[in-house]
Amino acid sequence: MMADARSYAASLVEESLGLVRGQLDDALRQDLVDELSSVMRGAHPDDVGRPFIEERMLSVLSEVRERALERDGFFARKARWPNAAAFAVCLTHDVDNVSHPASHIWKTRSRFGAADLIGGLLGVVRLYDNVRMISKKEGEHGFRSSFYFMSANYPLSRVRKASDAIRDGGWDVGLHGDFGTHDSPEKMNEALSRFSAGLGFRPNGLREHYLKFDFGKSWELMEDAGFDYDTTVGTNDRLGYRLGLASPFHPPGPDWTPLNLLEIPLTLMDTTLWGYLKRTEEEGFSDCIRFVETAEKTEGLLTLLWHQEAVRMRGGRVYWKLLQEFKTRGCYVASGSQVAHWWRVRSLPMVRDGRLIRLEGDPPKDLVIRLELAEGREPTVRSGTVEGRGSSRSVRPKRGFELEVS
Numbered sequence: 001m002m003a004d005a006r007s008y009a010a011s012l013v014e015e016s017l018g019l020v021r022g023q024l025d026d027a028l029r030q031d032l033v034d035e036l037s038s039v040m041r042g043a044h045p046d047d048v049g050r051p052f053i054e055e056r057m058l059s060v061l062s063e064v065r066e067r068a069l070e071r072d073g074f075f076a077r078k079a080r081w082p083n084a085a086a087f088a089v090c091l092t093h094d095v096d097n098v099s100h101p102a103s104h105i106w107k108t109r110s111r112f113g114a115a116d117l118i119g120g121l122l123g124v125v126r127l128y129d130n131v132r133m134i135s136k137k138e139g140e141h142g143f144r145s146s147f148y149f150m151s152a153n154y155p156l157s158r159v160r161k162a163s164d165a166i167r168d169g170g171w172d173v174g175l176h177g178d179f180g181t182h183d184s185p186e187k188m189n190e191a192l193s194r195f196s197a198g199l200g201f202r203p204n205g206l207r208e209h210y211l212k213f214d215f216g217k218s219w220e221l222m223e224d225a226g227f228d229y230d231t232t233v234g235t236n237d238r239l240g241y242r243l244g245l246a247s248p249f250h251p252p253g254p255d256w257t258p259l260n261l262l263e264i265p266l267t268l269m270d271t272t273l274w275g276y277l278k279r280t281e282e283e284g285f286s287d288c289i290r291f292v293e294t295a296e297k298t299e300g301l302l303t304l305l306w307h308q309e310a311v312r313m314r315g316g317r318v319y320w321k322l323l324q325e326f327k328t329r330g331c332y333v334a335s336g337s338q339v340a341h342w343w344r345v346r347s348l349p350m351v352r353d354g355r356l357i358r359l360e361g362d363p364p365k366d367l368v369i370r371l372e373l374a375e376g377r378e379p380t381v382r383s384g385t386v387e388g389r390g391s392s393r394s395v396r397p398k399r400g401f402e403l404e405v406s
Helices: 002-017 030-040 052-072 102-107 114-122 131-140 160-168 185-199 218-224 270-276 281-298 316-329 336-346
Strands: 074-078 088-095 146-149 172-177 205-208 301-305 332-334 350-353 356-359 369-373 379-387 392-405
Touching: 002 030, 002 052, 030 052, 052 074, 052 281, 074 350, 074 392, 088 131, 088 281, 088 336, 102 114, 131 160, 131 316, 146 160, 146 205, 160 172, 160 185, 172 185, 172 336, 185 218, 205 336, 270 281, 270 316, 281 301, 281 316, 332 336, 369 379
Parallel strands: 088 146, 088 301, 088 332, 146 172, 172 205
Antiparallel strands: 074 369, 350 356, 356 392, 369 392, 379 392
Protein backbone atom coordinates (compact mmCIF):
# COMPACT_ATOMS: atom_id res chain seq x y z
CA MET A 1 0.00 0.00 0.00
CA MET A 2 2.77 2.47 0.82
CA ALA A 3 4.40 1.80 -2.55
CA ASP A 4 1.11 2.84 -4.16
CA ALA A 5 0.92 5.93 -1.97
CA ARG A 6 4.46 6.83 -2.98
CA SER A 7 3.61 6.50 -6.66
CA TYR A 8 0.56 8.73 -6.14
CA ALA A 9 2.62 11.33 -4.28
CA ALA A 10 5.29 11.32 -6.98
CA SER A 11 2.74 11.93 -9.74
CA LEU A 12 1.11 14.74 -7.76
CA VAL A 13 4.41 16.49 -7.00
CA GLU A 14 5.73 16.07 -10.54
CA GLU A 15 2.55 17.49 -12.09
CA SER A 16 2.24 20.30 -9.57
CA LEU A 17 5.84 21.48 -10.00
CA GLY A 18 5.82 21.02 -13.79
CA LEU A 19 8.89 18.77 -13.81
CA VAL A 20 10.35 16.66 -16.57
CA ARG A 21 8.90 13.16 -16.21
CA GLY A 22 10.98 11.01 -13.88
CA GLN A 23 13.12 13.91 -12.67
CA LEU A 24 12.16 13.50 -9.02
CA ASP A 25 14.42 10.48 -8.53
CA ASP A 26 15.08 10.17 -4.78
CA ALA A 27 14.29 13.83 -4.00
CA LEU A 28 10.83 12.74 -2.82
CA ARG A 29 11.35 12.05 0.88
CA GLN A 30 9.28 9.41 2.62
CA ASP A 31 8.12 11.84 5.30
CA LEU A 32 6.51 14.00 2.58
CA VAL A 33 4.82 10.90 1.16
CA ASP A 34 3.53 10.08 4.65
CA GLU A 35 2.23 13.61 5.24
CA LEU A 36 0.52 13.77 1.88
CA SER A 37 -1.09 10.34 2.13
CA SER A 38 -2.24 11.13 5.67
CA VAL A 39 -4.14 14.32 4.78
CA MET A 40 -5.58 12.70 1.66
CA ARG A 41 -7.20 10.12 3.93
CA GLY A 42 -8.69 12.77 6.19
CA ALA A 43 -6.12 13.48 8.91
CA HIS A 44 -6.48 16.98 10.40
CA PRO A 45 -3.29 19.06 10.27
CA ASP A 46 -2.36 20.91 13.45
CA ASP A 47 -1.73 24.13 11.55
CA VAL A 48 -3.87 24.99 8.53
CA GLY A 49 -2.64 28.57 8.45
CA ARG A 50 0.23 27.74 6.11
CA PRO A 51 0.44 25.46 3.06
CA PHE A 52 2.92 23.10 4.69
CA ILE A 53 2.88 20.49 1.94
CA GLU A 54 3.25 23.20 -0.70
CA GLU A 55 6.29 24.45 1.21
CA ARG A 56 7.73 20.93 1.30
CA MET A 57 7.23 20.62 -2.45
CA LEU A 58 9.15 23.86 -2.97
CA SER A 59 12.04 22.30 -1.04
CA VAL A 60 11.88 19.32 -3.40
CA LEU A 61 11.91 21.74 -6.33
CA SER A 62 15.03 23.44 -5.00
CA GLU A 63 16.84 20.11 -4.63
CA VAL A 64 15.85 18.89 -8.11
CA ARG A 65 16.90 22.25 -9.61
CA GLU A 66 20.34 22.22 -8.00
CA ARG A 67 20.95 18.63 -9.04
CA ALA A 68 19.92 19.31 -12.65
CA LEU A 69 22.10 22.41 -12.95
CA GLU A 70 25.11 20.52 -11.63
CA ARG A 71 24.55 17.36 -13.68
CA ASP A 72 23.06 18.70 -16.92
CA GLY A 73 23.96 22.38 -16.93
CA PHE A 74 20.32 23.45 -17.11
CA PHE A 75 16.94 23.06 -15.44
CA ALA A 76 13.53 23.35 -17.12
CA ARG A 77 10.03 23.22 -15.69
CA LYS A 78 6.55 24.32 -16.72
CA ALA A 79 5.35 27.50 -15.01
CA ARG A 80 2.23 26.91 -12.99
CA TRP A 81 -0.02 29.61 -14.41
CA PRO A 82 -0.72 31.16 -17.81
CA ASN A 83 2.01 33.53 -18.99
CA ALA A 84 4.03 32.54 -15.90
CA ALA A 85 1.83 34.65 -13.60
CA ALA A 86 3.29 34.83 -10.10
CA PHE A 87 0.20 33.26 -8.53
CA ALA A 88 -3.47 32.57 -9.18
CA VAL A 89 -6.85 33.42 -7.66
CA CYS A 90 -9.99 31.34 -8.15
CA LEU A 91 -13.14 33.43 -7.58
CA THR A 92 -16.20 31.49 -6.39
CA HIS A 93 -19.64 32.33 -4.99
CA ASP A 94 -22.11 30.03 -3.22
CA VAL A 95 -25.75 30.97 -3.80
CA ASP A 96 -27.47 29.77 -0.63
CA ASN A 97 -30.47 32.09 -0.99
CA VAL A 98 -31.72 34.75 -3.37
CA SER A 99 -34.37 36.41 -1.17
CA HIS A 100 -35.56 36.98 2.40
CA PRO A 101 -38.77 38.56 3.71
CA ALA A 102 -38.88 42.14 4.98
CA SER A 103 -39.01 40.84 8.55
CA HIS A 104 -35.60 39.19 8.10
CA ILE A 105 -34.16 42.32 6.48
CA TRP A 106 -35.35 44.43 9.41
CA LYS A 107 -34.01 41.92 11.93
CA THR A 108 -30.56 42.05 10.28
CA ARG A 109 -30.70 45.76 9.42
CA SER A 110 -27.35 46.52 11.05
CA ARG A 111 -25.65 44.64 8.19
CA PHE A 112 -26.69 47.15 5.54
CA GLY A 113 -26.09 50.77 4.65
CA ALA A 114 -29.05 53.12 4.89
CA ALA A 115 -29.80 53.30 1.16
CA ASP A 116 -29.74 49.53 0.66
CA LEU A 117 -31.79 48.95 3.80
CA ILE A 118 -34.54 51.34 2.70
CA GLY A 119 -34.49 49.92 -0.83
CA GLY A 120 -34.68 46.39 0.47
CA LEU A 121 -37.59 47.13 2.80
CA LEU A 122 -39.45 48.89 -0.02
CA GLY A 123 -38.77 45.99 -2.38
CA VAL A 124 -36.89 48.05 -4.97
CA VAL A 125 -33.48 46.55 -4.13
CA ARG A 126 -32.99 42.78 -4.13
CA LEU A 127 -30.47 42.66 -1.29
CA TYR A 128 -29.86 38.92 -1.51
CA ASP A 129 -29.75 38.51 -5.29
CA ASN A 130 -26.47 39.99 -6.48
CA VAL A 131 -25.37 37.55 -9.18
CA ARG A 132 -25.67 40.03 -12.05
CA MET A 133 -24.09 42.87 -10.07
CA ILE A 134 -21.10 40.72 -9.10
CA SER A 135 -20.55 39.46 -12.63
CA LYS A 136 -20.79 42.99 -14.02
CA LYS A 137 -18.14 44.34 -11.65
CA GLU A 138 -15.88 41.32 -12.13
CA GLY A 139 -16.21 41.76 -15.87
CA GLU A 140 -15.04 45.35 -15.61
CA HIS A 141 -11.72 43.97 -14.34
CA GLY A 142 -11.61 41.26 -17.01
CA PHE A 143 -12.31 38.53 -14.44
CA ARG A 144 -14.65 35.54 -14.52
CA SER A 145 -15.88 33.56 -11.53
CA SER A 146 -18.02 30.57 -10.53
CA PHE A 147 -21.52 30.65 -9.04
CA TYR A 148 -22.84 27.49 -7.35
CA PHE A 149 -26.64 27.27 -7.20
CA MET A 150 -28.56 25.01 -4.84
CA SER A 151 -31.23 22.79 -6.33
CA ALA A 152 -33.67 22.68 -3.40
CA ASN A 153 -33.45 25.96 -1.43
CA TYR A 154 -35.31 28.13 -3.94
CA PRO A 155 -37.10 27.66 -7.27
CA LEU A 156 -34.43 27.49 -9.94
CA SER A 157 -36.84 29.29 -12.26
CA ARG A 158 -36.01 32.43 -10.25
CA VAL A 159 -32.34 32.27 -11.24
CA ARG A 160 -32.63 30.78 -14.74
CA LYS A 161 -32.32 34.11 -16.59
CA ALA A 162 -29.36 35.21 -14.49
CA SER A 163 -27.70 31.83 -14.98
CA ASP A 164 -28.19 31.96 -18.74
CA ALA A 165 -26.88 35.53 -18.94
CA ILE A 166 -23.68 34.98 -16.99
CA ARG A 167 -22.92 31.68 -18.72
CA ASP A 168 -23.23 33.44 -22.07
CA GLY A 169 -20.64 35.93 -20.78
CA GLY A 170 -18.12 33.24 -19.82
CA TRP A 171 -18.94 32.75 -16.14
CA ASP A 172 -19.09 29.28 -14.64
CA VAL A 173 -22.30 27.93 -13.08
CA GLY A 174 -22.10 24.82 -10.93
CA LEU A 175 -23.97 22.90 -8.25
CA HIS A 176 -23.99 23.87 -4.60
CA GLY A 177 -24.74 20.49 -3.07
CA ASP A 178 -27.81 20.02 -0.90
CA PHE A 179 -27.70 18.31 2.49
CA GLY A 180 -26.59 14.71 2.05
CA THR A 181 -25.20 14.96 -1.47
CA HIS A 182 -21.65 14.59 -0.16
CA ASP A 183 -22.16 10.97 0.93
CA SER A 184 -25.32 9.74 -0.81
CA PRO A 185 -25.34 8.88 -4.53
CA GLU A 186 -29.13 8.92 -4.48
CA LYS A 187 -29.33 12.44 -3.09
CA MET A 188 -26.61 13.62 -5.46
CA ASN A 189 -28.52 12.23 -8.44
CA GLU A 190 -31.71 13.89 -7.22
CA ALA A 191 -29.95 17.23 -6.89
CA LEU A 192 -28.41 16.88 -10.34
CA SER A 193 -31.79 16.05 -11.85
CA ARG A 194 -33.40 19.12 -10.26
CA PHE A 195 -30.50 21.32 -11.33
CA SER A 196 -30.52 20.08 -14.93
CA ALA A 197 -34.29 20.42 -15.22
CA GLY A 198 -34.29 23.89 -13.67
CA LEU A 199 -31.28 25.44 -15.41
CA GLY A 200 -31.14 23.45 -18.63
CA PHE A 201 -27.68 21.90 -18.42
CA ARG A 202 -25.63 19.49 -16.33
CA PRO A 203 -23.02 21.19 -14.11
CA ASN A 204 -19.30 20.42 -14.34
CA GLY A 205 -18.29 22.01 -11.02
CA LEU A 206 -19.38 21.44 -7.43
CA ARG A 207 -19.10 22.77 -3.91
CA GLU A 208 -20.92 21.07 -1.07
CA HIS A 209 -23.13 23.06 1.30
CA TYR A 210 -21.42 23.90 4.61
CA LEU A 211 -18.31 22.28 3.11
CA LYS A 212 -19.66 18.85 4.03
CA PHE A 213 -17.14 16.21 3.03
CA ASP A 214 -16.39 12.55 3.68
CA PHE A 215 -12.83 11.53 2.74
CA GLY A 216 -13.92 7.91 2.39
CA LYS A 217 -16.83 8.63 0.03
CA SER A 218 -17.12 12.12 -1.43
CA TRP A 219 -14.41 12.18 -4.11
CA GLU A 220 -15.47 8.84 -5.59
CA LEU A 221 -19.12 9.88 -5.46
CA MET A 222 -18.28 13.11 -7.32
CA GLU A 223 -16.25 11.16 -9.86
CA ASP A 224 -19.11 8.73 -10.47
CA ALA A 225 -21.52 11.65 -10.87
CA GLY A 226 -19.38 12.97 -13.72
CA PHE A 227 -18.07 16.21 -12.21
CA ASP A 228 -14.98 17.76 -13.77
CA TYR A 229 -13.90 19.45 -10.55
CA ASP A 230 -14.83 19.99 -6.90
CA THR A 231 -13.87 22.90 -4.66
CA THR A 232 -15.25 21.83 -1.30
CA VAL A 233 -12.23 20.82 0.76
CA GLY A 234 -11.50 23.61 3.23
CA THR A 235 -12.41 24.72 6.74
CA ASN A 236 -15.40 26.62 8.14
CA ASP A 237 -13.99 27.97 11.38
CA ARG A 238 -10.39 28.66 10.30
CA LEU A 239 -8.70 30.26 7.34
CA GLY A 240 -6.21 28.29 5.35
CA TYR A 241 -5.20 24.97 3.90
CA ARG A 242 -7.12 21.92 5.07
CA LEU A 243 -4.74 19.69 3.09
CA GLY A 244 -1.62 21.84 3.26
CA LEU A 245 -1.90 22.43 -0.50
CA ALA A 246 -2.30 25.66 -2.46
CA SER A 247 -2.63 24.07 -5.89
CA PRO A 248 -5.13 21.82 -7.70
CA PHE A 249 -4.66 18.05 -7.70
CA HIS A 250 -6.32 14.79 -8.70
CA PRO A 251 -7.54 13.04 -5.52
CA PRO A 252 -6.59 9.41 -4.90
CA GLY A 253 -8.99 6.52 -5.29
CA PRO A 254 -9.01 3.65 -2.77
CA ASP A 255 -5.96 2.05 -4.44
CA TRP A 256 -4.12 5.41 -4.76
CA THR A 257 -4.83 5.67 -8.48
CA PRO A 258 -5.49 9.35 -9.26
CA LEU A 259 -9.11 10.10 -10.13
CA ASN A 260 -10.08 12.08 -13.20
CA LEU A 261 -11.84 14.54 -10.88
CA LEU A 262 -9.80 17.63 -10.03
CA GLU A 263 -9.89 19.14 -6.53
CA ILE A 264 -9.42 22.90 -6.26
CA PRO A 265 -8.77 23.31 -2.52
CA LEU A 266 -10.57 26.15 -0.77
CA THR A 267 -8.44 28.72 1.06
CA LEU A 268 -10.64 31.47 2.45
CA MET A 269 -14.37 31.91 3.05
CA ASP A 270 -16.06 35.21 3.84
CA THR A 271 -18.29 33.80 6.57
CA THR A 272 -15.21 32.53 8.41
CA LEU A 273 -14.00 36.13 8.68
CA TRP A 274 -17.23 37.76 9.81
CA GLY A 275 -19.13 34.85 11.41
CA TYR A 276 -16.58 32.59 13.11
CA LEU A 277 -13.67 34.97 13.72
CA LYS A 278 -15.71 38.19 14.21
CA ARG A 279 -13.24 40.31 12.26
CA THR A 280 -13.75 43.98 11.52
CA GLU A 281 -13.63 44.96 7.85
CA GLU A 282 -10.07 46.23 8.26
CA GLU A 283 -8.95 43.05 10.03
CA GLY A 284 -10.69 40.83 7.48
CA PHE A 285 -9.10 42.62 4.56
CA SER A 286 -5.68 42.25 6.21
CA ASP A 287 -6.31 38.51 6.62
CA CYS A 288 -7.13 38.27 2.92
CA ILE A 289 -3.95 40.11 1.94
CA ARG A 290 -1.92 37.77 4.14
CA PHE A 291 -3.17 34.81 2.13
CA VAL A 292 -2.63 36.67 -1.14
CA GLU A 293 1.01 37.13 -0.12
CA THR A 294 1.31 33.46 0.79
CA ALA A 295 0.02 32.51 -2.66
CA GLU A 296 2.57 34.85 -4.19
CA LYS A 297 5.44 33.33 -2.19
CA THR A 298 4.52 29.77 -3.20
CA GLU A 299 3.41 30.41 -6.81
CA GLY A 300 0.18 29.01 -5.45
CA LEU A 301 -3.57 29.30 -5.79
CA LEU A 302 -5.86 31.33 -3.53
CA THR A 303 -9.39 29.96 -3.81
CA LEU A 304 -11.84 32.53 -2.50
CA LEU A 305 -15.42 31.73 -1.47
CA TRP A 306 -17.49 34.90 -1.22
CA HIS A 307 -21.23 34.33 -0.83
CA GLN A 308 -23.15 36.33 -3.38
CA GLU A 309 -25.70 37.37 -0.74
CA ALA A 310 -22.96 39.14 1.26
CA VAL A 311 -21.56 41.78 -1.09
CA ARG A 312 -24.02 44.50 0.02
CA MET A 313 -23.39 43.76 3.69
CA ARG A 314 -20.84 45.12 6.12
CA GLY A 315 -17.82 42.87 5.79
CA GLY A 316 -18.95 41.36 2.53
CA ARG A 317 -18.48 44.61 0.64
CA VAL A 318 -14.70 44.16 1.12
CA TYR A 319 -14.97 41.98 -2.00
CA TRP A 320 -14.78 45.04 -4.26
CA LYS A 321 -11.45 46.06 -2.69
CA LEU A 322 -10.12 42.55 -3.22
CA LEU A 323 -10.95 42.65 -6.93
CA GLN A 324 -8.93 45.84 -7.26
CA GLU A 325 -6.08 44.26 -5.30
CA PHE A 326 -5.96 41.27 -7.67
CA LYS A 327 -6.00 43.58 -10.68
CA THR A 328 -3.12 45.63 -9.27
CA ARG A 329 -0.98 42.56 -8.53
CA GLY A 330 -1.41 41.17 -12.05
CA CYS A 331 -2.08 37.59 -10.97
CA TYR A 332 -4.05 35.01 -12.94
CA VAL A 333 -7.71 35.38 -11.90
CA ALA A 334 -10.21 32.79 -13.06
CA SER A 335 -13.32 30.76 -12.36
CA GLY A 336 -13.26 27.19 -11.11
CA SER A 337 -13.84 25.83 -14.61
CA GLN A 338 -11.05 28.00 -16.04
CA VAL A 339 -8.60 26.88 -13.35
CA ALA A 340 -9.55 23.23 -13.91
CA HIS A 341 -9.20 23.55 -17.68
CA TRP A 342 -5.79 25.22 -17.38
CA TRP A 343 -4.48 22.61 -14.95
CA ARG A 344 -5.54 19.80 -17.27
CA VAL A 345 -4.04 21.22 -20.47
CA ARG A 346 -0.85 22.23 -18.62
CA SER A 347 -0.40 18.64 -17.42
CA LEU A 348 0.81 17.29 -20.78
CA PRO A 349 4.04 15.45 -19.98
CA MET A 350 7.42 17.07 -20.52
CA VAL A 351 9.95 14.32 -21.29
CA ARG A 352 13.64 13.98 -21.90
CA ASP A 353 14.78 12.07 -24.97
CA GLY A 354 18.58 11.90 -24.96
CA ARG A 355 19.77 15.51 -25.07
CA LEU A 356 16.34 16.82 -26.07
CA ILE A 357 13.42 17.94 -23.95
CA ARG A 358 10.03 17.88 -25.62
CA LEU A 359 6.32 17.95 -24.81
CA GLU A 360 4.08 14.96 -25.46
CA GLY A 361 1.32 16.84 -27.22
CA ASP A 362 0.47 20.34 -28.36
CA PRO A 363 1.27 22.98 -25.75
CA PRO A 364 -1.63 25.15 -24.59
CA LYS A 365 -1.69 28.82 -25.37
CA ASP A 366 0.09 30.87 -22.68
CA LEU A 367 2.22 27.98 -21.41
CA VAL A 368 5.69 29.14 -20.35
CA ILE A 369 8.65 26.89 -19.62
CA ARG A 370 11.06 28.35 -17.09
CA LEU A 371 14.65 27.63 -18.09
CA GLU A 372 17.72 28.13 -15.92
CA LEU A 373 21.21 27.79 -17.36
CA ALA A 374 24.61 27.10 -15.85
CA GLU A 375 27.41 29.47 -16.84
CA GLY A 376 28.39 29.18 -20.48
CA ARG A 377 25.31 27.19 -21.54
CA GLU A 378 23.00 28.28 -24.35
CA PRO A 379 19.60 26.89 -25.44
CA THR A 380 18.51 25.88 -28.90
CA VAL A 381 14.74 25.80 -29.32
CA ARG A 382 12.85 24.23 -32.18
CA SER A 383 9.29 25.52 -32.60
CA GLY A 384 9.14 28.11 -29.86
CA THR A 385 10.59 31.40 -28.68
CA VAL A 386 13.08 32.26 -25.96
CA GLU A 387 12.68 35.42 -23.93
CA GLY A 388 15.26 37.04 -21.67
CA ARG A 389 19.01 36.86 -21.27
CA GLY A 390 21.48 35.53 -18.75
CA SER A 391 20.94 32.47 -16.59
CA SER A 392 17.13 32.65 -16.43
CA ARG A 393 15.01 32.48 -19.58
CA SER A 394 11.36 32.02 -20.46
CA VAL A 395 10.48 29.66 -23.31
CA ARG A 396 7.13 29.77 -25.09
CA PRO A 397 6.70 26.39 -26.79
CA LYS A 398 4.72 25.77 -29.96
CA ARG A 399 3.57 22.61 -31.69
CA GLY A 400 6.56 20.34 -32.30
CA PHE A 401 8.60 21.99 -29.52
CA GLU A 402 12.06 20.67 -28.69
CA LEU A 403 14.73 22.14 -26.40
CA GLU A 404 18.42 21.36 -26.39
CA VAL A 405 21.10 23.03 -24.27
CA SER A 406 24.75 23.07 -25.34
